[in-house]
Amino acid sequence: xxxxxxxxxxxxxxxxxxxxxxxxxxxxxxxxxxxxxxxxxxxxxxxxxxxxxxxxxxxxxxxxxxxxxxxxxxxxxxxxxxxxxxxxxxxxxxxxxxxxxxxxxxxxxxxxxxxxxxxxxxxxxxxxxxxxxxxxxxxxxxxxxxxxxxxxxxxxxxxxxxxxxxxxxxxxxxxxxxxxxxxxxxx
Amino acid sequence: xxxxxxxxxxxxxxxxxxxxxxxxxxxxxxxxxxxxxxxxxxxxxxxxxxxxxxxxxxxxxxxxxxxxxxxxxxxxxxxxxxxxxxxxxxxxxxxxxxxxxxxxxxxxxxxxxxxxxxxxxxxxxxxxxxxxxxxxxxxxxxxxxxxxxxxxxxxxxxxxxxxxxxxxxxxxxxxxxxxxxxxxxxxxxxxxxxxxxxxxxxxxxxxxxxx
Numbered sequence: 557x558x559x560x561x562x563x564x565x566x567x568x569x570x571x572x573x574x575x576x577x578x579x580x581x582x583x584x585x586x587x588x589x590x591x592x593x594x595x596x597x598x599x600x601x602x603x604x605x606x607x608x609x610x611x612x613x614x615x616x617x618x619x620x621x622x623x624x625x626x627x628x629x630x631x632x633x634x635x636x637x638x639x640x641x642x643x644x645x646x647x648x649x650x651x652x653x654x655x656x657x658x659x660x661x662x663x664x665x666x667x668x669x670x671x672x673x674x675x676x677x678x679x680x681x682x683x684x685x686x687x688x689x690x691x692x693x694x695x696x697x698x699x700x701x702x703x704x705x706x707x708x709x710x711x712x713x714x715x716x717x718x719x720x721x722x723x724x725x726x727x728x729x730x731x732x733x734x735x736x737x738x739x740x741x742x743x
Numbered sequence: 744x745x746x747x748x749x750x751x752x753x754x755x756x757x758x759x760x761x762x763x764x765x766x767x768x769x770x771x772x773x774x775x776x777x778x779x780x781x782x783x784x785x786x787x788x789x790x791x792x793x794x795x796x797x798x799x800x801x802x803x804x805x806x807x808x809x810x811x812x813x814x815x816x817x818x819x820x821x822x823x824x825x826x827x828x829x830x831x832x833x834x835x836x837x838x839x840x841x842x843x844x845x846x847x848x849x850x851x852x853x854x855x856x857x858x859x860x861x862x863x864x865x866x867x868x869x870x871x872x873x874x875x876x877x878x879x880x881x882x883x884x885x886x887x888x889x890x891x892x893x894x895x896x897x898x899x900x901x902x903x904x905x906x907x908x909x910x911x912x913x914x915x916x917x918x919x920x921x922x923x924x925x926x927x928x929x930x931x932x933x934x935x936x937x938x939x940x941x942x943x944x945x946x947x948x949x950x951x952x953x954x
Contacts, residue, residue: 580759589750616749621954623753625894627761628824641825645896649953678746685744704752732753740953 566595566636574635578626593619595636596643597678603647607654612681614650618643620736624729649740688738689731696731699724765820765893772889773816773912776882780916783878788920800924803846807929808914810839811937815908819886822901823893829900836907840934847930865923868932875936876943879913883940887951895952902948903941910940 570591577585596615604611621642629638689697695717702713703724714721744752795801818832847863854862865871886905895901914933923929 577754577757578760580757582754582757585757586750586754589754590747593746593750612746616744616746619746619749619753621894623757625825625954628765628894629760633826638826641896642894645825681744681746685749700752703756705755707755710756736954 562595562598563634563636566591567634570595571635575631578629589619589622592622592639593678595639599640599643600647607650609679609682610650612679613683614643614646616681616683616685617736617739618646620732620739621646624732624736683739683742685735685739688735688742691738692731692734695719696727696734699727700731703728765823766816768889768892769816769820769823769886769908772885773812773882773908776879776885776909777912777916779881780878780913781919783881784874784916784920787874787878790919791922795922795924798924800926800929801918803926804918804921804923804929804933805915807839807843808911808918808933808937811836811911812908812915814839815904815911815941816886819890819901819904819908822897822904823890823895825894825896827895827897827900843926843930843934847925847927850925850927862925862927863931865925865928865932867921867923868928871917871921871923871928871932872936872939875910875914875917875933876939877913878917879910879936879940881909882912883909883944885909887944887947890952891954894954895948898948898952899945900948901952903945905948906944907937907941909944910937913937913940 570588573584573591574588577588593615596618597611600611600614600618601608604614618639622639625642629635689700692700698717699713699719702708702716703710708716710721710724713719713724717724719727791801814832814836818829818836821827821829821832850862851859883906886909887902890901890905914937917936918933
């Protein structure tokens with residue numbers, strides 16, 4: 557499959573689901589993120605042949621960024637290219653932190669993606685996000701655990717903690733942002 | 744945590760995507776920077792006499808800097824997102840630049856012999872670009888700060904756009920304290936000052952715009 561064909565197929569399949577997700581459909585969001593993860597895995601695996609053990613970590617880091625930045629997507633943008641622009645940014649960042657200056661000149665485009673077919677298997681991540689979650693400030697960690705892991709609604713989490721509904725929302729968002737920053741500074 | 748679990752976690756209770764209009768962050772930052780630039784300008788030299796404000800040369804100067812500020816702010820807003828589409832703002836900036844170069848060249852060409860250099864150098868060529876850069880620093884800082892809250896995937900270009908916008912905002916403020924009226928002067932020294940701010944932004948972008 558060529559780069560363009562992979563891109564077109566992804567766009568046709570995922571863009572409609574993503575549009576529903578953006579509007580607030582949680583089920584569609586989960587589905588879209590799964591398909592995005594799959595696309596990322598293939599794309600990154602192809603470009604990280606020297607760092608195969610880091611692929612899944614970077615998939616997770618990119619997914620976190622996609623989630624945090626989903627407000628910057630708008631319907632005029634092709635979803636696949638938008639996702640890959642974020643992935644490319646994260647990949648360059650990883651190389652830079654690893655001091656692989658030469659890697660900045662590696663071709664990032666026009667790669668034959670015949671290996672895409674094997675891309676849907678998830679390898680174990682090396683970094684455990686749950687562990688990093690433990691290191692967040694307590695209010696943020698609590699808000700994330702209650703709403704995102706135990707599955708309480710924001711209102712229930714608010715009743716449980718005594719914090720206001722908007723405070724819970726802010727804590728969740730700030731917590732995820734801080735988590736992403738921790739991931740970045742970790743390597 | 745497995746990727747599957749991460750996805751479940753991210754999606755749970757996610758709700759609709761928040762709107763993050765880039766302009767809503769950058770415009771106020773530039774505006775505040777502009778007020779600071781004006782205060783800074785007025786602390787360095789006195790405002791031009793109000794009579795001068797209606798002079799075509801004055802209006803051209805302010806108009807040029809304003810057009811650069813709008814184009815630069817637009818470009819920075821575009822570069823604040825992954826997959827930036829920059830063609831439209833770049834066209835506006837290029838057209839603005841072409842226009843001032845054209846007007847400046849015409850002024851020089853039409854000036855009588857012996858006055859051509861004076862049209863370019865004016866009275867204040869030694870300090871103009873430097874002071875434009877100086878007063879634009881608050882707006883430059885504001886624009887970079889605004890970009891930090893967005894998601895620029897081309898940090899150097901985004902930093903340059905922030906510098907250009909900040910520099911142009913500084914130039915607008917500086918214009919109110921600058922008595923030069925020649926388009927040739929503006930084309931050279933204002934452009935140089937704004938360009939220096941853009942270069943500074945390009946330098947700072949990769950260092951500051953991490954996400």
